[in-house]
Amino acid sequence: MTCPHCDAAVVAFVVPSALREHAPASEAAICTRCLRTMAVDEIEGTDAIDVAPAESADFAAIDRAFPSGEAGVALALVCGHLESLARNRDSVEALIEHAERKGADVFAFLGRLDASEAAFDLDRRRAALLDLI
Secondary structure (H helix, E strand, O other), X not given: OEOOOOOOEEEEEEOOHHHHHHOOXXXXXXXXXXXXXXXXXXXXXXXXXXXXXXXXXXXOOXXXXXXXXXXXXXXXXXXXXXXXXXXXXXXXXXXXXXXXXXXXXXXXXXXXXXXXXXXXXXXXHHHHHHHXX
C-alpha cells in the first residue's frame, strides 16, 4: 500500500483508544517518506494492508529513531500533525505527553529523525516544539 500523497510505502497501525481523538481513524497509517498520517480506509487497496496492533507496531521502515509500540504510535501521530502545528497544538501536546509516559524521549527522537522528504520542515518544527512544551 502506498501513500495517497507521495506514493511511498506506509506503515499501518491500530490507534489505542487513549489516542483516537488525535488520529484520523481507529486504524491509521504513516507514510515512510512524507510522514503524513491518514486513515487506512483512505489508502487504495487496503484489503491487503497489514494493520499492526499498537503494542507490536514497528516503525523502523520509516526511521530507526522511531520507538515501537504505543510510544511509536503517539510519535507517528505527532508527525502527522506537524504540517500544521498551530492548528493541531492541543493534539501535539497530548501526543507528546502520551509518548513520554510510554517511555519515549520525544526531543531526542525529533533530533535523530531523518525527515528530509517530510511534508513539513522538521528543523522549524523542532524549534517551535521547544517553545511549545
